[in-house]
Amino acid sequence: MDQPDIAAYQELFRLYGDNMGDAYLxxxxxxxxxxxxxxxxxxxxxxxxxxxxxxxxxxTAMLYLAEDADTLAHMRDPANRNFMISDLADFLHLLxxxxxx
Numbered sequence: 001m002d003q004p005d006i007a008a009y010q011e012l013f014r015l016y017g018d019n020m021g022d023a024y025l026x027x028x029x030x031x032x033x034x035x036x037x038x039x040x041x042x043x044x045x046x047x048x049x050x051x052x053x054x055x056x057x058x059x060t061a062m063l064y065l066a067e068d069a070d071t072l073a074h075m076r077d078p079a080n081r082n083f084m085i086s087d088l089a090d091f092l093h094l095l096x097x098x099x100x101x
Contacts, residue, residue, distance in 0.1 A: 002045065003045060003046065003047035003048070003049075004042040004043075004045055004047050004049060004050065005047060005048070005049045006049050006092055006095055006096050006099065008042065009039070009042065009049070009088070009089075009092050010092065010096065012035065012038060012039070012042070013035075013089055013092075015035075016031070016032065016035050030078055032078070032081060032082055032085055033078070033081065035085060036075070036081040036084070036085060039061070039085065039088065040060075040061035040064050040065055041061075041065065043057055043058050043061035043062075044058065044061050044062050044065060049095070052095055053088070053091060053092075053095075054091065057084070057087075057088055057091075060075075060084065
């Protein structure tokens with residue numbers, strides 16, 4: 001995926017379940033580690049959708065993929081990764097709704 005759009009993110013989330021907005025409710029769940037890695041790789045790609053996302057999502061993904069020590073330490077905790085996944089899923093849902101209407 002060269003330029004991820006809302007549909008690409010939604011499709012990835014769908015592979016993991018119906019409601020990624022609830023991922024934060026499972027703070028110790030490691031099932032979402034691969035999802036987090038995939039999302040980070042999407043967030044650093046240039047796309048119109050990514051530019052519409054809050055900058056902290058893109059910045060965290062960039063630091064994580066650059067293996068920034070502080071970011072890796074913070075994201076080592078599944079609760080932190082799951083919270084970011086949940087926030088991103090909720091934000092993308094809002095973007096999709098605003099684009100549709």
